[in-house]
Amino acid sequence: xxxxxxxxxxxxxxxxxxxxxxxxxxxxxxxxxxxxxxxxxxxxxxxxxxxxxxxxxxxxxxxx
Amino acid sequence: xxxxxxxxxxxxxxxxxxxxxxxxxxxxxxxxxxxxxxxxxxxxxxxxxxxxxxxxxxxxxxxxxxxxxxxxxxxxxxxxxxxxxxxxxxxxxxxxxxxxxxxxxxxxxxxxxxxxxxxxxxxxxxxxxxxxxxxxxxxxxxxxxxxxxxxxxxxxxxxxxxxxxxxxxxxxxxxxxxxxxxxxxxxxxxxxxxxxxxxxxxxxxxxxxxxxxxxxxxxxxxxxxxxxxxxxxxxxxxxxxxxxxxxxxxxxxxxxxxxxxxxxxxxxxxxxxxxxxxxxxxxxxxxxxxxxxxxxxxxxxxxxxxxxxxxxxxxxxxxxxxxxxxxxxxxxxxxxxxxxxxxxxxxxxxxxxxxxxxxxxxxxxxxxxxxxxxxxxxxxxxxxxxxxxxxxxxxxxxxxxxxxxxxxxxxxxxxxxxxxxxxxxxxxxxxxxxxxxxxxxxxxxxxxxxxxxxxxxxxxxxxxxxxxxxxxxxxxxxxxxxxxxxxxxxxxx
Numbered sequence: 001x002x003x004x005x006x007x008x009x010x011x012x013x014x015x016x017x018x019x020x021x022x023x024x025x026x027x028x029x030x031x032x033x034x035x036x037x038x039x040x041x042x043x044x045x046x047x048x049x050x051x052x053x054x055x056x057x058x059x060x061x062x063x064x
Numbered sequence: 065x066x067x068x069x070x071x072x073x074x075x076x077x078x079x080x081x082x083x084x085x086x087x088x089x090x091x092x093x094x095x096x097x098x099x100x101x102x103x104x105x106x107x108x109x110x111x112x113x114x115x116x117x118x119x120x121x122x123x124x125x126x127x128x129x130x131x132x133x134x135x136x137x138x139x140x141x142x143x144x145x146x147x148x149x150x151x152x153x154x155x156x157x158x159x160x161x162x163x164x165x166x167x168x169x170x171x172x173x174x175x176x177x178x179x180x181x182x183x184x185x186x187x188x189x190x191x192x193x194x195x196x197x198x199x200x201x202x203x204x205x206x207x208x209x210x211x212x213x214x215x216x217x218x219x220x221x222x223x224x225x226x227x228x229x230x231x232x233x234x235x236x237x238x239x240x241x242x243x244x245x246x247x248x249x250x251x252x253x254x255x256x257x258x259x260x261x262x263x264x265x266x267x268x269x270x271x272x273x274x275x276x277x278x279x280x281x282x283x284x285x286x287x288x289x290x291x292x293x294x295x296x297x298x299x300x301x302x303x304x305x306x307x308x309x310x311x312x313x314x315x316x317x318x319x320x321x322x323x324x325x326x327x328x329x330x331x332x333x334x335x336x337x338x339x340x341x342x343x344x345x346x347x348x349x350x351x352x353x354x355x356x357x358x359x360x361x362x363x364x365x366x367x368x369x370x371x372x373x374x375x376x377x378x379x380x381x382x383x384x385x386x387x388x389x390x391x392x393x394x395x396x397x398x399x400x401x402x403x404x405x406x407x408x409x410x411x412x413x414x415x416x417x418x419x420x421x422x423x424x425x426x427x428x429x430x431x432x433x434x435x436x437x438x439x440x441x442x443x444x445x446x447x448x449x450x451x452x453x454x455x456x457x458x459x460x461x462x463x464x465x466x467x468x469x470x471x472x473x474x475x476x477x478x479x480x481x482x483x484x485x486x487x488x489x490x491x492x493x494x495x496x497x498x499x500x501x502x503x504x505x506x507x508x509x510x511x512x513x514x515x516x517x518x519x520x521x522x523x524x525x526x527x528x529x530x531x532x533x534x535x536x537x538x539x540x541x542x543x544x545x546x547x548x549x550x551x552x553x554x555x556x557x
Contacts, residue, residue, distance in 0.1 A: 011138070011149050011150055012138070012165075013138040013139045013140065013149065013193075013194055014138060014139050014199070015139035015140065015141070015198075015199070015263075018139070018199075018201070019266075046266055046267070047267065048267060048268070050266065053263060053266075053267060053268040054139075054141070054263045054268075056140065056143060056149040057149065057150065
């Protein structure tokens, strides 16, 4: 029940961070990471996961 | 028409304040035209006040004033086929080179450092990578912080328009009086070929639906800006076979909605940048195709012809990029704004400019009055101030002026490799310069050696340094007169 970010593909644009309805995405050290404790996969909020929908690089925000 | 030549160069190189003042004072204004309003005839005075210091909005201003961009808003809500987000936004910056991304605080430090060292600085822009209206919090924080430290700096924003309607009121409140919207289509069928997807209202849209939403939001945003008196520039990327013909229609739509300026830019689609267009072999337009389209659009919205497709973190006059002098690691942790250099520079420019405008209008008047059907394409080596003041061997670009029955107009520029490096000319570079000057009748520069001069002449490019340090238009009008057997003006400066 969580998504994760493939750091090597991430362009660090940060769109996922402010689109995440759960506040689960933070910039830590050198990369954006999703806190699996907080991630709800947007269930109950949106039809599709916001991080994956806004991410410009395919297959970068994926199910953990 | 004779005024002492004031060296703008000495004001703009990094120097001490005392030197700066001494230089400024030595150029006492002896011209009878001093203080004349340096205003082109085709805009009203309120508009002129807004654009007179903006190098992108006023071709006249681009001789004197500089812009800087800060990359603070990397998030984007659109995917464009000419952009590869792994690198940089290919629309607003030269692709393939990753810009330095800044926090609003870092951006403030950088703007102050540049304002202290580059007295020509008049405009701060946020222009990608990413979209400033979408990544709004960072854009807003940056504008607010800079405006409170440097109140007279013009704030400028470039956007794809999707999130624009949400922020027009805040833009107006923050005195952002220049906004550029990239509009490549008004027909969603064509839009679907340019934009694979958009992110709007918390979901991703694709195809026709995406293009339709984008189109409606762009038109709404433009109308809202016009209603609030914010000047808009429309950037369009010319994509041969996709939207090249269609841009005539785009021009009509944006003009009807009050766009001030239309800038048609050539698609950059080098495969190494990894964009969709680059990888699928979509070509960009040739210089002559771009010019033909621009000529067709003349008479619609005012056209920008002096665009250099600068990097998102460019610093300096258009056509130069001093960005590398101001990377974060070169800026001290604490910087304080010192207004003195910018103020002195503005005083000198105000004087020099009045003189230039008079010289320019005399020269243009003469060419128009001549009633000749002749057409002359002149390339000019210049480093600003509206004068022929660059040595041939030092030029990295030539500005192209066209003299004809409609006057003397800047119609473009040709980028070249610098011919002279460390005192020696490169033979192979000269061949490239000659190739870049295809179609040019005469090349003007401040100085040129006998050797390159002979070779250029042999290759069919006439070149002269007889008009070194003259105003560009004055020299062009004299050439035009000589070429078509008219009575020339007395030389100035």
